[in-house]
Amino acid sequence: MKSMALVAIAAAAASCNHDAWNERPDTTKQQTQEYANNFRSIVLGGQNMDPRQTWNTATSSTVKISVNLNYNEDYTLYITESNPLTNKQSAYLAKAVITSGNTKTLTITRPSAVVGYFAALYDKNNHAIVKPFSMESGETIISFGEASSSAPQQNRAASTGNRWSVTTLSMPSLTSYTTGTLYEMEEAFNNNGSTVVNQADGSEKHLKITGNYSGAIARIQSYANQSVYVTGTWEVPADQRCTGGSVIVVGDGGVINIPANHKLSTNANNNAGTTGMIYVMPGGKITGDGELQFSNGTETYSYNAGVITVKDININGGTFYNAGKIGGVEGEHNPALVGPAGTIDSPSKFINMGKATLASIGGAGISVENACNLTVVGLMELGKSSKMDNGSYTECGSLKLAGSNNGDCTLYMGQAAYLKNKGDFNVNNYGVWGPTSGNRAIFELSNEVSYVNMTQNLPGTQLLDNVELIIPEDFPAEITNNGYSTNYAGAVIYAWFNGLNYRTINPGAFKWDSATNSMVPDETTWPYTNNANVTDDRRTCLLGTSPSYTVEADEDGCGTGFSSGGNIRPSSPSWCYFAFEDLGKSDDFDFNDIVVRVSTPDENGVATVDLCAIGGTLECTVFNGTAQIGQEVHSYGVFGANTSNWVGVPIAQLGTVNVPEGTTVAQLNINIQVKRSDGSIVTVTGPAPGETPFRVCVTGDEQGRWYWAKERINISSAYPKFGAWGANIESYPEWYKEPVAASVMQWQDAE
Numbered sequence: 143m144k145s146m147a148l149v150a151i152a153a154a155a156a157s158c159n160h161d162a163w164n165e166r167p168d169t170t171k172q173q174t175q176e177y178a179n180n181f182r183s184i185v186l187g188g189q190n191m192d193p194r195q196t197w198n199t200a201t202s203s204t205v206k207i208s209v210n211l212n213y214n215e216d217y218t219l220y221i222t223e224s225n226p227l228t229n230k231q232s233a234y235l236a237k238a239v240i241t242s243g244n245t246k247t248l249t250i251t252r253p254s255a256v257v258g259y260f261a262a263l264y265d266k267n268n269h270a271i272v273k274p275f276s277m278e279s280g281e282t283i284i285s286f287g288e289a290s291s292s293a294p295q296q297n298r299a300a301s302t303g304n305r306w307s308v309t310t311l312s313m314p315s316l317t318s319y320t321t322g323t324l325y326e327m328e329e330a331f332n333n334n335g336s337t338v339v340n341q342a343d344g345s346e347k348h349l350k351i352t353g354n355y356s357g358a359i360a361r362i363q364s365y366a367n368q369s370v371y372v373t374g375t376w377e378v379p380a381d382q383r384c385t386g387g388s389v390i391v392v393g394d395g396g397v398i399n400i401p402a403n404h405k406l407s408t409n410a411n412n413n414a415g416t417t418g419m420i421y422v423m424p425g426g427k428i429t430g431d432g433e434l435q436f437s438n439g440t441e442t443y444s445y446n447a448g449v450i451t452v453k454d455i456n457i458n459g460g461t462f463y464n465a466g467k468i469g470g471v472e473g474e475h476n477p478a479l480v481g482p483a484g485t486i487d488s489p490s491k492f493i494n495m496g497k498a499t500l501a502s503i504g505g506a507g508i509s510v511e512n513a514c515n516l517t518v519v520g521l522m523e524l525g526k527s528s529k530m531d532n533g534s535y536t537e538c539g540s541l542k543l544a545g546s547n548n549g550d551c552t553l554y555m556g557q558a559a560y561l562k563n564k565g566d567f568n569v570n571n572y573g574v575w576g577p578t579s580g581n582r583a584i585f586e587l588s589n590e591v592s593y594v595n596m597t598q599n600l601p602g603t604q605l606l607d608n609v610e611l612i613i614p615e616d617f618p619a620e621i622t623n624n625g626y627s628t629n630y631a632g633a634v635i636y637a638w639f640n641g642l643n644y645r646t647i648n649p650g651a652f653k654w655d656s657a658t659n660s661m662v663p664d665e666t667t668w669p670y671t672n673n674a675n676v677t678d679d680r681r682t683c684l685l686g687t688s689p690s691y692t693v694e695a696d697e698d699g700c701g702t703g704f705s706s707g708g709n710i711r712p713s714s715p716s717w718c719y720f721a722f723e724d725l726g727k728s729d730d731f732d733f734n735d736i737v738v739r740v741s742t743p744d745e746n747g748v749a750t751v752d753l754c755a756i757g758g759t760l761e762c763t764v765f766n767g768t769a770q771i772g773q774e775v776h777s778y779g780v781f782g783a784n785t786s787n788w789v790g791v792p793i794a795q796l797g798t799v800n801v802p803e804g805t806t807v808a809q810l811n812i813n814i815q816v817k818r819s820d821g822s823i824v825t826v827t828g829p830a831p832g833e834t835p836f837r838v839c840v841t842g843d844e845q846g847r848w849y850w851a852k853e854r855i856n857i858s859s860a861y862p863k864f865g866a867w868g869a870n871i872e873s874y875p876e877w878y879k880e881p882v883a884a885s886v887m888q889w890q891d892a893e
């Protein structure tokens with residue numbers, strides 16, 4: 143072949159607006175045909191080109207990521223082609239920092255032939271949650287956590303039918319207490335009695351407070367079927383009770399103030415199995431330095447849809463629903479929630495469907511069921527089985543799980559339920575069980591542990607099942623003050639975490655199961671199997687995810703301490719390679735005369751442009767559209783695409799380009815301007831569909847790499863499936879992953 147390239151190109155380009163080529167004075171149809179014929183013969187093996195062929199292995203896709211895990215925390219998301227937990231060299235096709243509670247839409251360049259990807263979300267401690275997903279043809283939506291966990295909503299829907307499902311209730315109808323004949327409450331009226339409201343006649347009577355009233359209301363304390371509707375302000379006496387069947391309603395604008403050392407309580411009516419009821423409507427408030435107490439009644443419950451900021455809330459066997467707000471008001475109390483002592487065998491339940499900020503939760507006899515947002519500033523002590531529903535968020539200053547050696551105390555957590563303990567942790571025979579599919583429950587501890595105990599072989603006393611554990615780097619390997627020797631103490635907490643005696647938190651004990659896309663125990667390295675009641679399918683603490691840190695084992699295989707490094711974030715962006723013919727020859731088709739690569743853009747849309755190969759001798763400069771990138775390429779190195787000096791890639795960074803939002807790297811007009819031997823300048827850019835190419839765009843492999851052909855080896859020899867792909871875009875779309883090793887530059891990353 144002769145050096146006919148220029149004129150051939152010129153005519154080929156004439157039909158498709160590729161600037162400079164069709165302006166060359168010496169172009170001829172004959173030379174164009176010669177180049178195309180050579181390409182068809184040498185590269186395509188005599189086949190016709192697929193008219194749909196664009197000589198580009200990349201496509202663009204839109205991925206919408208929402209993160210709803212831990213309030214206001216920043217998470218870093220990577221999209222990769224291989225699982226970064228098992229392939230430490232995964233290159234990322236997208237990277238974004240997403241603050242929990244937010245959603246980001248990413249437009250990415252990806253290999254068009256690859257459908258399955260991984261979305262890996264890292265917290266600040268490098269703890270990772272990895273989700274495999276299939277790229278959809280339109281927008282692909284991926285969620286970490288459920289939206290409701292980050293944006294506290296009142297009365298949000300709870301799940302049904304699961305062991306963690308919280309049974310929620312609506313406010314009962316209050317119209318019989320707020321409408322009809324209501325008698326205004328005032329002190330004189332209360333003290334003197336009334337012929338209108340005769341306290342002793344046993345009939346149903348309804349009072350109201352619309353102004354300011356201070357003092358007792360004897361009727362609701364002494365008789366059933368009485369009510370008081372507060373839309374003014376009521377300051378209660380030292381001991382005001384609301385007896386079984388009677389009702390206090392705080393309406394919109396109404397306030398009940400309970401002074402210090404005063405108490406307002408619902409009073410059990412043992413004959414009827416009921417108790418007095420207190421309902422706070424939206425806009426109503428109960429506040430003060432005193433105590434609000436709910437007594438047990440099997441058929442009744444109290445309900446808050448307003449605001450409660452008293453100093454103490456005592457649930458003494460009753461059920462109290464919060465669908466409004468408790469605490470969290472500047473300058474007012476975060477109530478301390480107290481249940482009965484553990485020996486009292488009566489139901490005492492706090493059910494939260496709204497936002498509750500409590501000073502503490504104490505008393506071993508209380509169950510806590512959180513379906514929305516619960517913050518406990520101090521200690522949260524759970525002495526009975528409790529629930530945290532899908533997407534709920536629970537935070538506490540310290541955590542005590544005081545269970546039972548019968549194994550019947552378990553915290554049931556739903557999908558993406560998040561429990562964050564910020565201080566000391568104390569556990570005694572208590573299980574924490576999450577969902578067996580969907581989003582994991584997340585259980586996060588600090589580095590403080592004061593007590594750990596369990597009963598061997600009883601899952602309910604020790605099992606952390608289907609729960610994602612987050613622990614800090616300095617989490618103690620030994621606990622010294624639980625009455626056991628230190629070694630045993632260390633083992634106990636690992637056992638509690640994992641449902642197996644002496645099992646360590648070691649990712650090496652797991653392997654990736656591609657059938658289920660999850661981490662499963664690796665039988666070849668599984669060290670301990672001595673807990674007969676905990677079967678493999680429940681050894682799921684790490685399933686599908688991974689901890690931030692690995693534990694180092696001593697000679698006996700017991701953990702001695704944690705070290706970071708369990709999860710390494712993908713460190714390298716992926717790359718798109720633009721491989722050019724420079725018009726110097728028309729018959730080698732090695733597509734290495736210039737190879738540049740453009741990175742996955744950073745968060746500001748800035749991508750790096752590297753010079754990878756200079757397999758031509760003509761003067762040549764790289765452009766993005768009309769913007770020059772770097773200098774003439776031979777100023778960075780000399781001709782020789784397979785010179786051993788150049789096995790380090792890249793040769794040089796030429797510069798950066800901006801990838802505008804909504805567009806991707808593969809859509810950039812990366813082109814070169816070549817100075818011909820006659821001094822003329824010719825621009826070589828990407829082909830139109832079905833056009834003989836002088837530029838191919840190739841996506842990197844899972845590690846972001848592509849190996850171009852050695853000098854003078856045509857691309858079909860280096861990649862035997864390239865020609866078949868050229869003739870049919872559906873054939874071998876991953877041709878670029880299958881080179882002939884001796885025919886390509888198998889480069890290493892430059893130091």
Ligand SMILES: [Ca+2]
Pocket residue numbers: 723724727730731732733734735
């Ligand atoms: Ca060439």
Ligand SMILES: [Ca+2]
Pocket residue numbers: 732733734735757758783853854
């Ligand atoms: Ca070459």
